[in-house]
Amino acid sequence: MLAIPPGIDPDLLRSFVLIAEGGSFTRAASAVGRTQSAVSMQIRRLEETLGQPLLLRGPRGVETTPHGIWLLERARRLLAMHDEIVTTFRTPAVAGTVRLGTPDDYALRWLPGILARFAQVHPAVEVEVTCAPSNELVDRLVRDEIDLTLLSGGNERPGMMGQPLWRAGLRWIGSAGHATHRRAPMPLATAQPGCVWHSAAVRALDEAGIPWRVAYTSTSQMGTLAPTLAGLAVTIGLPGPLPPGLRFLGPEEGMPPLPDFSIVLVTGDIGGPVVDTLAEAIRAGFAEAAVTQA
Structure with missing residues (x-):
């Protein structure tokens, strides 16, 4: 069994991992609730304990030394085991079923890791996941068909308190092998008109004076990517890795900026320990992703 060697404080390893993954002392300090100078002192203590330099400030920011690269993989495993032990003994046991809603593209990108860690710590909780567009998920939440849900911001009903989890700019997506964005009118693959992404796309095109038509509609991200991959339409989506054959389109292709x-995470009126525990796990998972992806 892996164990933290004597003399190494897990807090030092945690700060080291956050800096190595995020490339920034400032972001790591914010994540652990310390000042930047305090985090720098932690890294100095860790390097003195191990007798080797682990991080270097280079022209491209903070870089990991060969010894640091070796340590990073092992530190991740040690901290995962450490956190699992602490959480298991400190977290009150919860059991039951919780109903989670999410758009399909969020489910694929963020939820696998979050739900896997949640299941390890709370094996007696059954999570039922419903994938649907944000506007449908709001209706289901109101009807008490789900307990909490991820939504694209802007779909909340009046009086709903959505907690922001992640924020970024939308991106135009086109085929890597076709110039579909040059067609007039430009064919779009989007969700239904009530979708905030659809509204953002057509507003941007209208303001830029670019004619467009809706060629394909789908309630899922994969349903809009398929005709885009075939060169039949242009769509919009999240920043991040794209399937082979697709590319982001920007100002150099004549595409207008998107907002x-x-x-956001929204919970229903009827909560409870199981709902609150899953909500906290989702918030923590997005917070961790924000540090490592920044």
């Missing part, structure tokens, strides 16, 4: 959007 920022947010992912």
Whole structure:
């Protein structure tokens, strides 16, 4: 069994991992609730304990030394085991079923890791996941068909308190092998008109004076990517890795800027320990992703 060697404080390893993954002392300090100078002192203590330099400030920011690269993989495993032990003994046991809603593209990108860690710590909780567009998920939440849900910001009903989890700019997506964006009118693959992404796309095109038509509609991200991959339409989506054959389109292709959007977490009126525990796990998972992806 892996164990933290004597003399190494897990807090030092945690700060080291956050800096190595995020490339920034400032972001790591914010994540652990310390000042930047305090985090720098932690890294100095860790390097003195191990007798080797682990991080270097280079022209591209903070870089990991060969010894640091070796340590990073092992530190991740040690901290995962450490956190699992602490959480298991400190977290009150919860059991039952919780119903989670999410758009399909959020489910694929963020939820696998979050739900896997949640299941390890709370094996007696059954999570039922419903994938649907944000506007449908709001209706289901109101009807008490789900307990909490991820939404694209802007879909909340009046009086709903959505907690922001993530924010970034929307991106135009086109085929890597076709110039579909040059067609007039430009064919779009989007969700239904009530979708905030659809509204953002057509507003941007209208303001830029670019004619467009809706060629394909789908309630899922994969349903809009398929005709885009075939060169039959242009769509919009999240920043991040794209399937082979697709590319982001920007000003150099004549595409107008798109607004920022947010992912929010909304819970229903009827909560409870199981709902609150899953909500906290989701918030923690997005917070961790924000540090490592920044």
